[in-house]
Amino acid sequence: MKYFRNMLAAVSVAFAIGAAAPVFASQDYPKAPAPTANLSGLHAFDFYFGTWRAHHRKLTERLMGSHDWIEFDGTISVRPLMNGWANVDESIFNIPNGGTYRGVTLRSYDGVTGQWNIWWLDGRSPSAPLDPAVKGRFVNGIGLFYADDTLRGKPVKVRFTWSHISATTARWEQAFSGDGGKTWETNWVTDFTKIGS
Numbered sequence: 001m002k003y004f005r006n007m008l009a010a011v012s013v014a015f016a017i018g019a020a021a022p023v024f025a026s027q028d029y030p031k032a033p034a035p036t037a038n039l040s041g042l043h044a045f046d047f048y049f050g051t052w053r054a055h056h057r058k059l060t061e062r063l064m065g066s067h068d069w070i071e072f073d074g075t076i077s078v079r080p081l082m083n084g085w086a087n088v089d090e091s092i093f094n095i096p097n098g099g100t101y102r103g104v105t106l107r108s109y110d111g112v113t114g115q116w117n118i119w120w121l122d123g124r125s126p127s128a129p130l131d132p133a134v135k136g137r138f139v140n141g142i143g144l145f146y147a148d149d150t151l152r153g154k155p156v157k158v159r160f161t162w163s164h165i166s167a168t169t170a171r172w173e174q175a176f177s178g179d180g181g182k183t184w185e186t187n188w189v190t191d192f193t194k195i196g197s
Contacts, residue, residue: 037111044116044138045087045107047165048078051196054091059187063151063178072096076192085109118145118160134160141165157181168194 054076060068078089086108093101102123107116117133136145143162150156157177164171174188 038114039111041114041116041137042084042109042111044143045078046080046084047167048089048170049080049087049197050078050194052076052078052170052192053195055191055193056093057189059185062187063156063176063185070096075195082108085111116143116145131158134158136160138162151176151178154178159184164191 052075054074055071056074057069057071059066060070072093072095074091074093076089076091078087080087086106088107089105091103091105093103095101104121104123106119106121109116113135115135115137117135119130119133121130122128132147132149134145134147136143141163143160145160145162147158148155149158157180159175159177161173161175162170163173170192172188172190172192173186175184175186177184
Protein backbone atom coordinates (compact mmCIF):
# COMPACT_ATOMS: atom_id res chain seq x y z
CA MET A 1 0.00 0.00 0.00
CA LYS A 2 2.86 2.33 0.79
CA TYR A 3 4.18 1.69 -2.73
CA PHE A 4 0.88 2.83 -4.27
CA ARG A 5 0.76 5.94 -2.07
CA ASN A 6 4.29 6.87 -3.21
CA MET A 7 3.35 6.30 -6.87
CA LEU A 8 0.22 8.43 -6.49
CA ALA A 9 2.27 11.22 -4.91
CA ALA A 10 4.83 11.07 -7.72
CA VAL A 11 2.11 11.22 -10.37
CA SER A 12 0.46 14.14 -8.59
CA VAL A 13 3.79 16.06 -8.48
CA ALA A 14 4.47 15.32 -12.16
CA PHE A 15 0.99 16.51 -13.11
CA ALA A 16 1.39 19.70 -11.08
CA ILE A 17 4.74 20.45 -12.74
CA GLY A 18 3.27 19.76 -16.19
CA ALA A 19 0.29 21.97 -15.52
CA ALA A 20 2.55 24.80 -14.45
CA ALA A 21 4.82 24.48 -17.51
CA PRO A 22 4.14 26.99 -20.30
CA VAL A 23 2.18 25.80 -23.31
CA PHE A 24 3.76 26.55 -26.69
CA ALA A 25 1.72 27.15 -29.82
CA SER A 26 3.08 25.98 -33.16
CA GLN A 27 4.12 29.54 -34.05
CA ASP A 28 6.45 29.59 -31.03
CA TYR A 29 8.68 26.92 -32.54
CA PRO A 30 11.31 28.03 -35.02
CA LYS A 31 10.17 27.45 -38.57
CA ALA A 32 12.29 25.82 -41.21
CA PRO A 33 14.27 28.48 -43.07
CA ALA A 34 12.61 29.80 -46.21
CA PRO A 35 14.09 28.47 -49.42
CA THR A 36 16.78 30.68 -50.90
CA ALA A 37 15.20 33.04 -53.41
CA ASN A 38 15.95 32.48 -57.06
CA LEU A 39 17.39 35.85 -58.06
CA SER A 40 18.64 34.78 -61.49
CA GLY A 41 16.03 36.82 -63.35
CA LEU A 42 15.43 39.65 -60.91
CA HIS A 43 17.16 42.25 -63.08
CA ALA A 44 15.91 40.95 -66.45
CA PHE A 45 13.82 44.06 -67.12
CA ASP A 46 16.33 46.63 -65.87
CA PHE A 47 17.20 47.43 -69.50
CA TYR A 48 13.68 48.76 -69.95
CA PHE A 49 13.75 51.51 -67.33
CA GLY A 50 13.43 54.96 -68.89
CA THR A 51 11.45 56.56 -71.70
CA TRP A 52 11.08 55.03 -75.15
CA ARG A 53 9.61 55.85 -78.52
CA ALA A 54 7.46 52.96 -79.76
CA HIS A 55 6.56 51.97 -83.30
CA HIS A 56 3.64 49.52 -83.36
CA ARG A 57 2.42 47.10 -86.05
CA LYS A 58 -0.85 45.35 -85.25
CA LEU A 59 -3.05 42.90 -87.16
CA THR A 60 -6.56 44.23 -87.69
CA GLU A 61 -8.03 40.81 -86.77
CA ARG A 62 -6.60 38.01 -84.63
CA LEU A 63 -6.75 34.34 -85.59
CA MET A 64 -8.95 35.19 -88.57
CA GLY A 65 -6.35 34.69 -91.32
CA SER A 66 -5.89 38.45 -91.65
CA HIS A 67 -2.84 39.92 -93.39
CA ASP A 68 -3.87 43.54 -92.85
CA TRP A 69 -1.60 45.46 -90.52
CA ILE A 70 -1.98 48.94 -89.10
CA GLU A 71 1.02 50.95 -87.95
CA PHE A 72 1.19 53.75 -85.42
CA ASP A 73 3.58 55.34 -82.94
CA GLY A 74 3.58 56.05 -79.26
CA THR A 75 5.74 56.49 -76.18
CA ILE A 76 6.29 54.47 -73.04
CA SER A 77 7.73 55.31 -69.65
CA VAL A 78 9.04 52.51 -67.40
CA ARG A 79 10.13 52.59 -63.77
CA PRO A 80 11.00 50.07 -61.03
CA LEU A 81 8.87 49.32 -57.98
CA MET A 82 9.41 47.38 -54.72
CA ASN A 83 13.20 47.69 -54.81
CA GLY A 84 13.36 46.05 -58.24
CA TRP A 85 10.98 43.15 -57.53
CA ALA A 86 8.34 44.80 -59.71
CA ASN A 87 8.07 47.46 -62.37
CA VAL A 88 5.38 49.43 -64.13
CA ASP A 89 5.09 51.17 -67.46
CA GLU A 90 2.59 53.58 -68.96
CA SER A 91 2.08 53.52 -72.70
CA ILE A 92 0.56 56.24 -74.87
CA PHE A 93 -0.80 54.97 -78.19
CA ASN A 94 -1.35 57.44 -81.04
CA ILE A 95 -3.75 55.46 -83.18
CA PRO A 96 -4.16 56.14 -86.92
CA ASN A 97 -7.49 57.98 -86.75
CA GLY A 98 -5.89 60.67 -84.63
CA GLY A 99 -7.08 59.36 -81.26
CA THR A 100 -4.95 58.56 -78.26
CA TYR A 101 -5.34 56.06 -75.46
CA ARG A 102 -3.21 54.83 -72.57
CA GLY A 103 -2.42 51.54 -70.93
CA VAL A 104 -0.42 50.26 -67.98
CA THR A 105 1.68 47.12 -67.64
CA LEU A 106 2.54 45.75 -64.20
CA ARG A 107 5.28 43.14 -63.76
CA SER A 108 6.29 41.31 -60.59
CA TYR A 109 9.11 38.85 -59.98
CA ASP A 110 8.50 35.55 -58.19
CA GLY A 111 11.61 34.56 -56.26
CA VAL A 112 10.36 30.98 -55.86
CA THR A 113 9.80 30.19 -59.54
CA GLY A 114 12.32 32.65 -60.97
CA GLN A 115 9.61 33.90 -63.33
CA TRP A 116 8.09 37.27 -64.09
CA ASN A 117 4.31 37.76 -64.01
CA ILE A 118 2.87 40.41 -66.35
CA TRP A 119 -0.58 42.04 -66.31
CA TRP A 120 -2.11 44.58 -68.70
CA LEU A 121 -4.64 47.33 -67.90
CA ASP A 122 -6.24 49.00 -70.92
CA GLY A 123 -7.25 52.59 -70.32
CA ARG A 124 -10.21 52.19 -72.68
CA SER A 125 -11.83 49.66 -70.34
CA PRO A 126 -10.58 50.52 -66.84
CA SER A 127 -13.25 48.46 -65.06
CA ALA A 128 -12.73 45.26 -67.07
CA PRO A 129 -11.14 42.26 -65.34
CA LEU A 130 -7.41 41.98 -65.95
CA ASP A 131 -6.26 39.40 -68.45
CA PRO A 132 -4.53 36.33 -66.97
CA ALA A 133 -0.90 37.07 -66.20
CA VAL A 134 1.64 35.92 -68.75
CA LYS A 135 4.53 34.19 -66.99
CA GLY A 136 8.07 33.43 -68.05
CA ARG A 137 11.72 34.38 -68.09
CA PHE A 138 14.67 35.42 -70.23
CA VAL A 139 17.07 32.78 -71.55
CA ASN A 140 20.09 33.77 -73.63
CA GLY A 141 18.72 37.27 -74.17
CA ILE A 142 15.24 36.18 -75.32
CA GLY A 143 12.23 36.58 -73.03
CA LEU A 144 9.32 34.17 -73.47
CA PHE A 145 6.11 34.55 -71.47
CA TYR A 146 2.91 32.48 -71.76
CA ALA A 147 -0.70 32.49 -70.58
CA ASP A 148 -4.00 30.75 -71.26
CA ASP A 149 -6.82 33.10 -72.24
CA THR A 150 -9.94 33.25 -74.39
CA LEU A 151 -10.73 34.98 -77.69
CA ARG A 152 -14.31 35.21 -78.95
CA GLY A 153 -15.26 32.67 -76.29
CA LYS A 154 -12.68 30.07 -77.35
CA PRO A 155 -9.47 29.13 -75.50
CA VAL A 156 -6.24 30.56 -76.84
CA LYS A 157 -2.65 30.54 -75.73
CA VAL A 158 -0.86 33.87 -75.51
CA ARG A 159 2.88 34.38 -75.95
CA PHE A 160 4.99 37.49 -75.38
CA THR A 161 8.50 37.55 -76.85
CA TRP A 162 11.20 40.09 -75.98
CA SER A 163 14.24 40.28 -78.27
CA HIS A 164 16.68 42.63 -80.07
CA ILE A 165 17.67 44.08 -76.70
CA SER A 166 20.49 46.61 -76.51
CA ALA A 167 21.17 49.77 -74.54
CA THR A 168 18.86 51.73 -76.85
CA THR A 169 16.60 49.21 -78.61
CA ALA A 170 14.18 46.39 -77.85
CA ARG A 171 11.39 44.48 -79.57
CA TRP A 172 8.20 43.06 -78.10
CA GLU A 173 5.88 40.66 -79.95
CA GLN A 174 2.52 39.19 -79.07
CA ALA A 175 1.29 35.95 -80.63
CA PHE A 176 -1.83 33.81 -80.19
CA SER A 177 -2.34 30.10 -80.75
CA GLY A 178 -5.77 28.60 -81.28
CA ASP A 179 -4.54 25.01 -81.46
CA GLY A 180 -2.90 24.56 -78.09
CA GLY A 181 0.50 25.92 -79.10
CA LYS A 182 1.08 23.89 -82.27
CA THR A 183 1.04 27.00 -84.45
CA TRP A 184 1.31 30.68 -83.57
CA GLU A 185 0.11 33.87 -85.24
CA THR A 186 2.00 37.04 -84.36
CA ASN A 187 -0.55 39.82 -84.08
CA TRP A 188 1.40 42.74 -82.60
CA VAL A 189 5.03 43.85 -82.95
CA THR A 190 6.53 46.88 -81.22
CA ASP A 191 10.04 48.23 -81.83
CA PHE A 192 11.35 50.49 -79.07
CA THR A 193 14.00 53.21 -79.29
CA LYS A 194 15.20 54.74 -76.04
CA ILE A 195 14.88 58.51 -75.80
CA GLY A 196 15.46 59.20 -72.10
CA SER A 197 16.50 57.72 -68.76
